[in-house]
Amino acid sequence: MDVKDKVILLTGAAGGIGSALARLLAGKGARLALMSRNVQNLNRLRAELDDSALVVAGDVGDEKSAEKAVKDTVSHFKRLDVLINNAGSAYHGSIEHMDMKAFDAMMKTNVYGVINMIQHALPYLKKTKGMVVNISSVAGKRAIPMLGAYSGSKSMVDAISDALRVEAMGYGIKVLNFCPPEVDTDFAKNAARERGIDFEAQKKFRRAMTLKPEKVARMITAGIEKEKREIVAMKSIRPLNYMVPGILDKLFYRFIMKPYKDRYSS
Numbered sequence: 001m002d003v004k005d006k007v008i009l010l011t012g013a014a015g016g017i018g019s020a021l022a023r024l025l026a027g028k029g030a031r032l033a034l035m036s037r038n039v040q041n042l043n044r045l046r047a048e049l050d051d052s053a054l055v056v057a058g059d060v061g062d063e064k065s066a067e068k069a070v071k072d073t074v075s076h077f078k079r080l081d082v083l084i085n086n087a088g089s090a091y092h093g094s095i096e097h098m099d100m101k102a103f104d105a106m107m108k109t110n111v112y113g114v115i116n117m118i119q120h121a122l123p124y125l126k127k128t129k130g131m132v133v134n135i136s137s138v139a140g141k142r143a144i145p146m147l148g149a150y151s152g153s154k155s156m157v158d159a160i161s162d163a164l165r166v167e168a169m170g171y172g173i174k175v176l177n178f179c180p181p182e183v184d185t186d187f188a189k190n191a192a193r194e195r196g197i198d199f200e201a202q203k204k205f206r207r208a209m210t211l212k213p214e215k216v217a218r219m220i221t222a223g224i225e226k227e228k229r230e231i232v233a234m235k236s237i238r239p240l241n242y243m244v245p246g247i248l249d250k251l252f253y254r255f256i257m258k259p260y261k262d263r264y265s266s
């Protein structure tokens, strides 16, 4: 799909990956509707994009907001070609001490939000034989300690993508599931800070696997242009987890759990 002149509704637009993606897509001539909760951040991004984009503030986890975002986009641009479900949040903490309120809030964004947006966008995507892009995570392919709940929410995004791809095939709608590894945005740092965890202490281990948001934006855009079904931006994760899952357990323990042993072994 050539993104030029295509109408793209992008959730989580003001975040690290979202804003890099918005800049790249706008540069390629896409017409953008930018959604997230903080209007000021969206307006700042819009001003940077020559004011050509539409700002549709709202919470993807709220069904009425999702409906309004899709309706506002279609009433402004008269069509919808691509929905990018990029909004996401993390819950950082052990299964043992999981805060169920924080878990609910995360699920509302990462899972209910994806479904809400898809349900309201599908009638319009059927008309354009458009595309749904879900931003999942490599954590959905192999759960990461202290991110068990988040990993599970992304496994669910993978399942939604796989099921929807076949359900919507008859309408000519394509589905791309994109799974990044760690990306250099505030996302992971904020989640860790909320749990009182010093992310900087793990810098050495993480630096080797961290991508820049601009690179991730290029990979997602290429996936849309080539109409890929899934991109896992860390190819080794699935074969490793299939062939040597015990080695991954030990690596995760060594590099993620051990620095926090005192805190989490009581």
Ligand SMILES: NC(=O)c1ccc[n+]([C@@H]2O[C@H](COP(=O)([O-])OP(=O)(O)OC[C@H]3O[C@@H](n4cnc5c(N)ncnc54)[C@H](OP(=O)(O)O)[C@@H]3O)[C@@H](O)[C@H]2O)c1
Binding pocket: 011, 012, 013, 014, 015, 016, 017, 018, 035, 036, 037, 038, 039, 041, 058, 059, 060, 061, 085, 086, 087, 088, 089, 108, 109, 113, 135, 136, 137, 138, 179, 180, 181, 182, 183, 184, 185, 186, 187, 188
């Ligand atoms: N960064 C990573 O290491 C990483 C790795 C793998 C996958 N991912 C996935 O990539 C996606 C983007 O991550 P990022 O790193 O760019 O995160 P980010 O910098 O924290 O940005 C997240 C964006 O989502 C918006 N958002 C959050 N909750 C929302 C809600 N309920 N409704 C609407 N908008 C909401 C935020 O804006 P408001 O707060 O203003 O709403 C923000 O614009 C997420 O789905 C994440 O799970 C990230």
